[in-house]
Amino acid sequence: MNTSSNTSTAPILDPTFGPDETGITWLQYPDGVSGIAGGMSVAPDNKILIAARTGTEFSLSRLNADGRQDDSFGNQGTVTGGFAPGFRSTGKNVQVLSDRNILLEGWFELEDYAPQERGLALFDDKGVPVKSFGNGGFTVIHPLSTPQYRLSAEEIKRKGPAASSQRGNTIELPDGKLMVLSYHRYSYYDEVGVLMRLNKNGSLDTTFADGKGYILIQYLANSTWAGSLIALKDGTFAVAGSAYIEEKTFAMMARFDTQGSPIKDFGINGYITFDFEGELNQLTELIEMPDKSIIGVGSSHSALVFKSVLVCVDAQGKAVPTFNRGKPVFTTYPQATGGIQWSGAVLRTGGRILTVGNPLREANSQIVLAQFKADGTLDAAFGNQGLLILDLTDHLDIAEAVAIQLNQIIVAGNALSSITVPRNFALRCSPLY
Structure with a gap:
């Protein structure tokens, strides 16, 4: 694991974060199943919520502010389930509502390769479904009816990047x-x-x-x-x-x-x-800027x-x-043959724009953080001339979301390997960044 800046010996990760105080938490799920993280938010009390999928079910995990899993939430810090009976439910975004209930947003698929539909689940502060919401705490919203269909082998082969995107917001x-x-x-x-x-x-x-x-x-x-x-x-x-x-x-x-x-x-x-x-x-x-530009x-x-x-x-x-x-x-990212794609962004104090992304078509992809000033130029005071590189493993490190916790950077994502099960993580950068 490379956690040093390119221009300094100062650590990139916060040594006070995580169960081993390494700056990173590798999420542990009940029964030892693996998960794929999709989205993240920081709650008003600075706890960290991570939306994901485990197997064919959605999952929602909560970490304490210091990165340790919150055992007071769900089962060992995680709740899992489905938005409705069907093939697959995926958690993609999460937020704490004004009444302190927690809203999970994601996608529901009735069957393999069926059209994705918006799924929502509402939990209380302990991870118990709020029964007054939807069908016992869960709902799938589909105001327009769609004839059921399956993709042909040729359609699956031609499936493009935009078609598989599962973003959204509530x-x-x-x-x-x-x-x-x-x-x-x-x-x-x-x-x-x-x-x-x-x-x-x-x-x-x-x-x-x-x-x-x-x-x-x-x-x-x-x-x-x-x-x-x-x-x-x-x-x-x-x-x-x-x-x-x-x-x-x-x-x-x-x-x-x-x-x-x-x-x-x-x-x-x-x-x-x-x-x-x-x-x-x-x-x-x-992102809406302080001057109301977008x-x-x-x-x-x-x-x-x-x-x-x-x-x-x-x-x-x-x-x-x-x-x-x-x-x-x-x-651009010349070090990667497939270039780079931003996967998340957030506004920091002073109108600075923080993005996180992933190099593409690399066997050992790293996580790239970039910070831009309000005029669009890279912030040279951040990392190495505006870029900060994280290399967590010797295979695919994929960032899915970025957030700010007390002005420190939190990143959630997944480590993927052809020989091991997926592992999803949350990390916190040093206050220096």
Whole structure:
């Protein structure tokens, strides 16, 4: 394990974190099963929540603030289950609500290769399902019906990076209702985003969107994937994703008001698209800056190589000239043959943008953290000229999420090997970073 900076002998990881005080926690699941982490959040009391999948069930683990698993939560710090009876449930995001209940968000698949549907589960502070929510604490939201289908062998072979993305977000509104982002697939190559509003009990709120309870997110008449939702300071919502237009995938951003209507003065009828000159372009994360501009975090893929992208627009969807002269910021990674793709991002104090990502097509992939200033330039005071490299194992180290705990960096992810079971981790960087 390499935990030293490229320019200093100072440790990268915090030696006060984890059960062995190494800066890293390798999660232990009941009965010795393995897990695949998907998302993470830091609770108001600084405990760490990690959404994952174990086998075909979702899992939700809680760590104490010092990285040790919290035995007061669930079974040895973890709860597992399914959003509904079916093939597979996957945990992808988690948050603590205003009443201290814990909302797990993920995906449900009725059968192998069936369309994914948005699944939610609600637990109390001890990991016990909240019975008043959904069906005994669990629900699958599918406002549109889809004919059952199976992918052919040829469709599975051609399955692209965007098609397998499982991102999404749920936002608690001031009145306790939930705004939920999902997507709906009419067929394998025709999908739309779905923005739904739910009541506190998990049912569809039919006072939203003219009685339907949901809106469709679609750029013109094109197949559109929606992958990230944030609430803006003015009470509106921003969505990021991609749109497939004339055999090319463009990155996409959209804004909606509290009733789900597009903000007409944002781009064209509420939507803007970006061509980063790759074959596949997408935005997977959004951050609102202190000046109310919006950072889009994504990637551009061409000739089997990924470039990570940051882009900044104002409230009307116009490029912000003080951010890299109004142009996207591309981050390449020459050490990896497949380039690099950001998997998470968070805003730090002083308007600094922290991203975490993974080099692609590497047998021993490392975790790459990058910190950018508010103008889009790399923060040279962070790590080695803006980059911090973590090499946890001698195989694939994959970061899935990043968060801030008392101004320290927390990363959750997975270590994958062809000869051992997957292991998922949480780590905390030294206060120096």
